[in-house]
Amino acid sequence: MAPRVLISDELSPAAVQIFRDRGVEVDYQPRLGKDKDALLAAIPAYDGLAIRSATKVTEKLIAAATNLKVIGRAGIGVDNVDIPAASRRGIIVMNTPFGNSITTAEHAIAMMMAVARQIPEANASTHAGKWEKSRFMGVEITGKTLGVIGAGNIGSIVCDRARGLKMKVIAYDPFLSEERATELQVEKVSLDDLLARADFITLHVPLTDQTRNILSAEAIARTKPGVRIINCARGGLVDEAALAEALKAGHVAGAAFDVFEVEPATESPLFGLPNVVVTPHLGASTTEAQENVALQIAEQMSDYLLTGAVSNALNMPSVTAEEARIMGPWIRLAGHLGHFVGQMTDEPIKAINVLYDGIAAGMNTAALSSAVIAGIMRRVNPDVNLVSAPVIARERGIHVSTTRQDQSGIFEGYIKVTVATDLRERSVAGTVFSDGKPRFIQIKGINVDAEIGAHMVYTTNEDVPGIIGALGQTMGANGVNIANFTLGRSTRGGEAIAILYVDDPVPEAVLDQLRATGLFQQVKALRFDVA
Incomplete structure (x- = not known):
């Protein structure tokens, strides 16, 4: 029997044809992803599920997907897929990590241009029959400093395009080496340095615990007066309310956002403000990008369902x-x-x-x-x-x-x-x-x-008495149950470490209590996916 694939979001017709040409039975129902109950009822019949961003693949949906073997996300972001739940059920989750890179980078450059010259507002004014030439005074980007937060695949393309526009490019990325920065012809800087120097700031990092609100109210306050901020990466990287206040106060001269903390974004503190350009998550919305990721995911899913070959999988x-x-x-x-x-x-x-x-x-x-x-x-x-x-x-x-x-x-x-x-x-x-x-x-x-274990605590200290007691007493006093406790040392009285495997995440306040004892050189909570 031929494997069956459900496409529950909008996908290129060419991708549908690839499935059929490869001998995979495919049902194209692009509106089904927005109907949770209907999708839940339909999913048991399918071996594969091809999606974009509208379909939410929750633990409940995965539990109902009794025959599902592979989930294919046409695009890079998989925030809408419960990957641990899929892994526990033995379902492979694939994406297309590089298909949208050029398109998203170009959109960021376009948004920068639009906010620099106030193009959307000037367009609306002119359409309204006005001729407000003196109202829309823009700024040149030539010679300006662009601060790129995140110099990975998309960020590096933005760096290249910006240099072509004769901008000075500085970049902050924890994983950017000096050698790679030289190759990109950008200056590697700290985040504080970037905030202080950049005329334009563009973000190209994923949303993680470390990057959430990377442009917080405090960070925005440290930016150069008159800065313009562009976000075509992920909602939640910028504190939208704080940015709105900075725009009203005149500290930030403009902003261009393609992504928002809550999407679909029907309201935002940024909406309605002058010199704020907003688009409805269009970073990947070009004909070329839609074709690329759609064709790629169709080929990958067909390969796996027909031959067992796995590529671009996030969980195997x-x-x-x-x-x-x-x-x-x-x-x-x-x-x-x-x-x-x-x-x-x-x-x-x-x-x-x-x-x-x-x-x-x-x-x-x-x-x-x-x-x-x-x-x-x-x-x-x-x-x-x-x-x-x-x-x-x-x-x-x-x-x-x-x-x-x-x-x-x-x-x-x-x-x-x-x-x-x-x-x-x-x-x-x-x-x-x-x-x-x-x-x-x-x-x-x-x-x-x-x-x-899933939750661990790692400490370093000198090999002295009292370490075990301090760890045990502090954890016990705060209701943290220790499942496993391992100690090691280099030599008697030398460097020592302890690793605790605990049942639940340890609050930062508990770790601060350990640090306050003065016994430890380092105290760090660690998290592992052991599903």
């Missing part, structure tokens, strides 16, 4: 079925190792080395390395996957190397990840035990045996 590597069976636990380990160092490293990473020992050295190390890189970058880019991770690393000028060696210790095999920044090197190693569960076995050269 691009490996064969046999490799996936053997490597599954090791891929999870590689992701955890990368995510550990990613959460521990704030400064730009220059190099990543992955050492494979014993049986790990004989596996598909390309897939394992991709899992490591994806884990490292997931803190700042939740949309990264095992296919796009190496590309993103190259874009940021991060040198990735691997080392293989024969079994060298008591473990049948292990993986060790080392990252280098301008300030330090940080390393973590792990293995997979016979029960199939990944473990951390070494951190900063200190041997440990730590089970990996």
Whole structure:
């Protein structure tokens, strides 16, 4: 029986034809995604679900999708898909990470031009039969400083286009190396420096806990008077109410927004303000981009449903079925190792080395390395996957190397990840035990045996009495239950670490209590996806 795919959002007719030409039965119902109840009733009949942004793939929908094997998102953002729920059900989630890049970058440039010359307001005035030439005094962009927040795939294209317009480009990106900045011909700066110097600011980062309200009221207050702010990335990156106040006060001269914290955006503090250009999330809305992502997702989903081939998946590597069976636990380990160092490293990473020992050295190390890189970058880019991770690393000028060696210790095999920044090197190693569960076995050269849980706390300290008591007493007093407690030290009286696996997230106030004891050099909460 031919596999069945439901397309529940608007998608190019060419994509529908690709499914049919490949022998996949396809139902094109572009309005179904907006009818939650109807979609819930229909979904059990399908092997694949192709969507854009309108369909919300919730845990409830996934639970009802008893035959679903793959979800394909035509585009990069997957905020509308519950990926952990899909992973638990064994459903692959695919996206098309690079299909919209040029289109979105061009829209950002167009929005910058529009707000610089007040084009939408001048257009409306002229259509109304007015001739208000003196009212619409714009500014040139030639010679102005553009501050780019996020110099990844889209941001780097914006940098290139802006340089062509004779702008001076400065960029803030935690993963941008000096080498990559030189290649882009931009100046790498801190966020504070960018805010103080930029005449125009454009954002090109995903929405994460770290980037939410990156342009807060306080950050906006530190911007250069007369700045113009462009957001064609994600709603929630800018405090819209604070920006509206800054516009009214005249500190910010203009804003151009394609995305909003709540979408569809029927109201916003920015609406109705002079010299504010707004569009309804049109960044990917060009004929070329719509065709590209639609054709790509149709091909990817057909490949998987007909042959088992996996590409651009966010929740599994691009490996064969046999490799996936053997490597599954090791891929999870590689992701955890990368995510550990990613959460521990704030400064730009220059190099990543992955050492494979014993049986790990004989596996598909390309897939394992991709899992490591994806884990490292997931803190700042939740949309990264095992296919796009190496590309993103190259874009940021991060040198990735691997080392293989024969079994060298008591473990049948292990993986060790080392990252280098301008300030330090940080390393973590792990293995997979016979029960199939990944473990951390070494951190900063200190041997440990730590089970990996969803919520963990990591501390460093001098090897002195009282550490265990301080940790246990503080957690107990705040109702935090410890599932597993691991200690390690370099030498007696030397450097020591502790890793706590706890049942629930630890509030920052509890971590502050530990810091206030003066016993710890570092206290950090860590989060791992162990679904």
